[in-house]
Amino acid sequence: MGAKILEENRFFVDADTLSPEALARKHRLENDSSCRTDPTQYLPGMEVLQSDVRERVLSQVASYDPARYTASDVRAALERRTCTVEDLKALLSPAAEPLLEKMACRAKAETEKHFGNTVYLFTPLYLSNYCENYCVYCGFNCYNRIRRGKLTAEQTEREMQVIASSGMEEILLLTGESRSQSDLTYIGEACKLARKYFRTVGLEVYPVNTDEYRYLHECGADFVTVFQETYDLCAYEKLHLLGHKRVFPYRFDAQERALRGGMRGVAFSALLGLADFRKDALATALHAYYLQRKYPQAEISLSCPRLRPILNNETIRPMDVGEKQLCQILCAYRLFLPFAGITVSSRESARFRDGIVRIAATKVSAGVSTGIGDHESKYAGESAENRTGDEQFEIDDARSLNRMYRDLSDGGLQPVLNDSLYV
């Protein structure tokens, strides 16, 4: 499946600035799997966790055949009081597509029972776009020719002031995955700064060890997001050709290490469109499910990004994951994990986000920039000429916090800017 998608989405782009040697190495990585490292082998310094969660998730996914489920399986799933793993598999299958409206009604009822009409708002802040990985679909990948940059402490604080002055109270700090350009202390210091301006600080940075998560928690972060991208190891290996991200199991166990390090909550996601989205959605939900069972106090949330065009490659698309499929996945998530947060990012259109917050999503971003250091110009309505580094992907919904707040309120929803205390 992964190979088929690769053919359909032409990911490989050669920057004209690469030296012949670099280009040759890039092509070898892309075309000759024997040049690539074993994605299941940990690199030096990576903590190995004794955990059964990965095995439990992957064995369920391996035996999942979406074509096996029928409309009556889906109807039965919709009638059961609590959704089982088998029900989840039926809800994610093609047989559920004609029953999408029914699913949405049930999902809406569950969302209202657990969240009422509240929708949480947050904004991401990209600190750095340096990256040592070659993930073929990502704008930050080390072979992509983009303007690289990272914020200094002063710039970080300035961006935070600009964002905080818009009224935002929750921030998600992101970096590209480069331990040398954005080391742990750099991220920790950013967390400390963020605590001055925001009530809730989340992190979406390269996976680290338990003691490092503990350090970041002590610096002020309470939530950790790590996207597995795809749970299909075969596709994963073909998409993540170089760098520490290539180590599949280390990434998989990141949320568990984060919880052991004292984080309050963790978020999960597959990047939909990379491989078989039904299997990836199943894996994402089960990853969250088994971890919450093991760590009952953990707050869990799910994201659902679809592939987007990147700088130098406008052709990247989410393939067979249309809005209907995305809606089906989110309804299935809601029914299987009624208590889980569901975040829908600005990758999706305003129309889709306005619709999905009435059904299943509980959190949306606003006032988003995925570039480095352009909040000030963006919020002031100027062009992003002064930005320090280019964007990770193109966003779709560019609404500001105020606009989003108003749109949600006008739609009868209650925007919530903060739902957490750092204790």
Add this chain to the structure above:
Amino acid sequence: MQDTWTLGGRTFTSRFILGSGKYSLKLIEAAVRDAGAEMITLAVRRTNTKESENILDYIPKNVTLLPNTSGARTAEEAVRIARLARELGCGDFVKVEIMRDSKYLLPDNAETVKATSTLADEGFVVLPYMYPDLYAARDLVKAGAAAVMPLASPIGSNRGLAAKDFLQILLDEIELPIIVDAGIGRPSQACEAMEMGASAVMVNTALATAGDLPLMANAFRQAVEAGRNAYRSGLGRVLTRGASASDPLTGFLRD
């Protein structure tokens, strides 16, 4: 004679308390004006620093604020949140809520007893949210709670008084006011809790998600009053315990 009840030195006539969770200006208006709420819960974790959004500004001054410690996972965290609430100017009332499970949000009774003890010693009027367990309720009384707040059914379940038999045990055995919290999904369930002898009920989602907020708020007011009146009239207990037959069963006995 007016039917009032007292908590932490304050006297209330209303027995409808608005829970936190889902908040909006319209909800607070409906709760105060149409349901007659005199006490409103406030999730400290949700209080905003943004001026226009500060929920404290929405709440009328004659309404008692009941800050809660939601988000706390241990007694220690609950105590810190309660102190923070007091510093924020929310007064001395505090609803202790401690959960170590993100799925069911069930209260942890053991940690709750610990936090109640500490906070009562610090002069708080402590209202602990608890799982209806008789021993824990007694421990809460000993720890200095001002009332106990047992859940009626799991949060978000809309299953009404699923814990009815255990609530009745607390109502029969605990001398403090009992506020039935969590799980009341409709006015009839609020009425039933009041008939059983609860001092008050706490409601949020059932009202927050209603189509017509003022109408539903009014329905809750009437239901709570009806249940209370039934309890006061003596019917509530008689019905639960079984009435005595008009012809005594033992009337045939001679001598």
